[in-house]
Amino acid sequence: MKYLHLTDAVRLSLVSLFLFFVSAGPVAATPLQATLYHNPGCMCCEQYAEHLNEKGYDVKIVENAALASVNRQHAVRRQLSSCHTSLIGDYVVVGHIPEPVIAQLLRERPDIRGISLPGMPTGSPGMPGQQKEPFAIRTLAGEIYATY
Ligand SMILES: [Cu+2]
Known part of the structure; x- marks a missing residue:
């Protein structure tokens, strides 16, 4: 027994x-793989990579990228460019986009090349300060994809 x-x-x-x-x-x-390209010495780019890291992304940083040529290669117009450009899944993800919008992109899988938050808005992930207004995240064709 x-x-x-x-x-x-x-x-x-x-x-x-x-x-x-x-x-x-x-x-x-x-984990989701992300490759982030930025010009040398960009601190807010590193901060943004940290933001993605915290959200569970495995981020590969290419810190001596010639960003202009990366953008040319992925047809990112100058008006939609920022201090860094990332490749995540099948998409080009430009600038300091809050991660939930990337999660939305990967969930919805729209037939677009990518999304951008142009410039370096105050209060966006990796940027100091308080957010002043909703961020307009655009498709690379220039249409609004999401506001956050
Ligand atoms: Cu930046």
Whole structure:
């Protein structure tokens, strides 16, 4: 009898071990990969990479990028450019875009090349200060994709 009880205990712990690994599964999912290009010495670019890191992205920083040529390569017009340009999934993501908008992009998967928050607005992730007005995040064609 004692032996049987032990076996039950072992079986129970094996089951809970199994459940532990099953429930841990989604958490251990591969992080989203992001590649961020910026000109040398851009501190707010590094801060923005940190923002993505905190949201669970695996960010590869290319810090000596010739940003102008990266933008040319991905057809990012000057008016829609910022201090850095990232590649995330199949999309080009320009500037200090709050991560929830990127999550929305990856969820909705619209048929666009990418999105941009042009310039370096005060209070956006990686930029100091208080946000003064909703950010207009545009598609690379220039249309509003989201306000945040
Ligand atoms: Cu910046």
